[in-house]
Amino acid sequence: MSERESNRKDSRLKPTSAVLDDLNQGDIHGAFGTIRVSDVTPRRTWRRRILTLLAIVGPGLIVMVGDNDAGGVSTYAQAGQDFGYSLLWTLLLLIPVLIVNQEMVVRLGAVTGVGYARLISERFGRSWGWFSAGGIFLLNFLTISTEFMGVSLAGEYFGLQPVIVVPIAAAVLVLITVSGNFRRWERAMFVFLFASLLVLPLLVLSHPSGDGVLKGFVTPGVEGGLTSNSALLIVAIVGTTVAPWQMFFQQSNVIDKRITPRWLDYEKADTVLGAFVVVIGAAAIMMATASAFSGTPAFGHYQDALHIARGLHVNISPAAGAIFALLLFDASIVGASAVTLATSYAFGDMFGLRHSLHRGVRDAKLFYASYTGMVAVAAAIVLIPYAPLGLITTAVQAMAGVMLPSTTVFAVLLCNDRDVLGPWVNRRWLNAVAGVIVGAMLVLSAILVISTAIPSVDVPTLLVVLGSVAAAALLAGMVWSWFTSRGAPAPPRFSREERANWRMPALALLERPAWSRGRRIAIGALAGYLVLSIVMLAVKAVQLGMR
Known part of the structure; x- marks a missing residue:
């Protein structure tokens, strides 16, 4: 039987369900519980709610903790070593960004039953689908390489x-994924998730300065002033904390876990919990390294995560160095698994292949082959001697930050498509928040591009100018949206039960939305700017590497 996702008995009939793989429907078998597909009983007691949450929890925590991967650990450690406590404030700002971005794809996954790459391709055209998927394939492959650098x-x-x-780490990654059992994979991931709690004793051992921590959280600024180098690191912090691969992964993983709109509130809780966990972990690493390196000759001279571990060994204690190294290894495994799986999900989406962890190797050969192949090649690349691992890691995380605006824009467009989400479309305030996120990321990436092209530019002044332009554009967009929506018919009302049962119709039944000329120009300009930003990022990385 072909691996193409065509499970309909009569191809002459248009399918009425959008779910592309029959095994993505049925009972939810989570790491800590099961919910039968026939179970529609309201959860009226706290005990039942907690048991339901335990069954649902997984995609949100895994994607968030997976975000504190090797690149994340290295980037947060660099922030602490090079800038002390002064960048802690960025993490607080990223909590709503994480929640907003991931909540959108949670809804898209549960309501549509279709992966992110496939939705973009079907709703906006194959060219945009390939543009989005192609970018994520490249970024994810580079990210997977950084995971093995961490190992x-x-x-x-x-x-x-x-x-x-x-090679041992690569073999472990393959073995825990190709079992053909979703619950087994999720339980294996939770073992590594629990290991990430080692960050707490690391924080205790480092004895961070209370005054420094408080100032770092509540006073936005950068030690030494805002420069192109610090802008690069801030973009990297954003890119590693709110990475594009997360959106692809969580949407597909929600589908693979068989979460439907009825259980959306629980998956949202899973996502919010994960957002706080990832920021707490990031802050702990930043505080530990700030404490360890402040006042030492190594302050401001980050090299790579290995030197961080050795510095913790010398400046704090041997236990601190060992804990950091174990955290790095654990983060690398979780990150590699999630990022590689996100890529394989997107691969299956774009080529119409079976891509579910419920399927065994025989039933989804190409899905598992793509996973295994990426792991093997990324692992092999890391074995190349004399590669500047620290610089590569920072550059990859910055690339993720540069790509985030386009990924978020597509999510916003899909989440405002009533044919796709029906009663689950974005509310206006959510669109406004998403607009602020996109604007902020465009400003940061523009600073990186301009300061690379014109090294003598005054970065603080540039920030004020670009920020003002972005704020004006955002305000104009809000006014225009309000003006054009006046007089529009009110959307239909749905009862709670109707919302719980609403699913997107089959893609074959939906007409592709028409784009206005203005929207085409805006999206095209964003795509062109994205390409330019990545080129300039590569230039910046080369400049730093030649120092």
Whole structure:
């Protein structure tokens, strides 16, 4: 039987369900519980609500903790070593960004039953689908490589050669994924998630300055002033904390777990919990490294995560260095699994292949082959000697930050499409928040581009100018949206039960939305700017590498 996702008995009949794989429908088998597909009983007691949450929890926590991957750990550690506590405020601002972005794809996954890449392709055209998927394929592959860099550096701290530890890690990743059992995979991921709690004893051992921490959280600023280098790191912090791959992963993982609109509130809770967990972990790493390196000759001279571990060993204690190395290894495994799976999900979406963890290898050969192939190639690349691992990691995280606006824009467009989400479309305030997110990321990436092209530019002044332009554009957009929506018919009202049962019709039954000329120009300009930003980011990385 072909792996193409065509499970309909009569191809002459248009399907009425949008879910592309029959195994993405049925009972929810979570790591900590089961919900039968026939179970529609309201949860009226706290005990039943908690049991339901335990069954649902997973996609949100995994995607968020997976976001504190090798690149994340390295980037937060660099922020602490190079800028002390002064960038802690960025993490607080990223909590709503995380929640807003991921909540949108949670709704898209539960309501549509279709992956992010496939939705973009079907609603906006194959060219935009491939533009989005192609970018995520490239970014994710580079990100997976940074995960194995983390494995290599963690192993080196303990005296293990990369040629030993990297292949072992790659084998572990493949084995926990190709079991053909979603619950088994999720439970394996939770083992690594619990290991990430090692960040708490690391924080305790580092004895961070209370005054420094408080000032870092409540006073926006950058130690030494805002420069192109600090702008690069801020973009990297955003890119590693709110990465584009997260949106692809969580939407598909929600579908794979068989979460429907009836259980959306629980998955949203899972996502919010994960957002706070990831920010707490990031802050702990930043505080620990700030405490360890402040006042030492190594302050402001980040190299890579291995030197961070050794610095913690010397400046705090051997236990602190070992804990950081273990955290790096654990983060690398979780991140590699989630990022690779996000890529394989997108691969299956674009090629119409079966791509569910409920299927065994025989039933989804290409899905698992793509996963295994990416793991193997990324692991092999890391074994190339003399690669500037620290610089590569920062550049990849910054690339994620540069790509985030376009990914968010597509999510906003899809979440305002009533044919796709029906009663679950975005509310106006959510569109406004998403607009602020996109504007802020465009400003940061523009600073990176302009300061790279014109090194003598005054970055603080540039920030004020670009921020003012972005704010004016956002305000104009809000006014225009309000003006054009006046007199529009009120959307139909749905009862709670109707919302719980509403699913997107089959894609074959939907007409593709027509884009205005203005929207085409805006999206085209965003795509062109994205390409330019990535080119300039590469230039910046080369400049730093030649120092």
